[in-house]
Amino acid sequence: MLPKNFRLYLRDHRVARLATLNKDNSIHLIPIVFANDSGSIYFAVDQKPKRTKRLRRLQNIDRSGNATILIDDYSEDWTKLSYSIIYAKAEVLHSEQKLKARAIRLLREKYSQYASGKYLPNDSRSTVIVRLSPGKIVQWSAESALESTLT
Numbered sequence: 001m002l003p004k005n006f007r008l009y010l011r012d013h014r015v016a017r018l019a020t021l022n023k024d025n026s027i028h029l030i031p032i033v034f035a036n037d038s039g040s041i042y043f044a045v046d047q048k049p050k051r052t053k054r055l056r057r058l059q060n061i062d063r064s065g066n067a068t069i070l071i072d073d074y075s076e077d078w079t080k081l082s083y084s085i086i087y088a089k090a091e092v093l094h095s096e097q098k099l100k101a102r103a104i105r106l107l108r109e110k111y112s113q114y115a116s117g118k119y120l121p122n123d124s125r126s127t128v129i130v131r132l133s134p135g136k137i138v139q140w141s142a143e144s145a146l147e148s149t150l151t
Helices: 004-012 056-064 099-109
Strands: 014-023 027-032 041-045 066-073 082-093 128-141 146-150
Touching: 004 128, 014 056, 027 056, 041 099, 056 066, 056 082, 056 128, 066 128, 082 099
Parallel strands: none
Antiparallel strands: 014 027, 014 066, 041 128, 066 082, 082 128, 128 146
C-alpha cells in the first residue's frame, strides 16, 4: 500500500514520464497521464492519434514486466526543485475487467479530457490499461537536499 502522503502527491500531479527498456537495452521514454488508488498507478492507451498499433511501451512491458516513472517539479526558484522516481512492476491488464473499469473511472475522475468520453471509450474490454505496482520510490527535494526511499 502506498503511504497516504504519496497517494496525495500522485493525485496532485498531472503528468509523468514513463521509461521502459527496449530490446537493445536503450531506454524508451514517453510522457503519460495517470491515476492511482491505494496500491497501484494506472495509465491507458487512449484514443489520441498513434503512429502504430504495436506500441513499443506495451511490447517492452510485456517482455520485461518492469517500468519506471519520473514525476518532477520545476521552478525558476531552484530551492523548490523536486522529483520522485517510481520503480515498478508493470502489467498490461487483459482479462481483469473490474480492475480495468476501476482504472478507467479513476482516470476519468482526474482528467476532464477522459471524462468527456472523447479519448477514453466506455468499453473497458477495448481499452488498454497498464497497472504499475511500485516496488521502490525515491524522492528528492532541493529544500532538504536529502533523498528518501519508500519501499
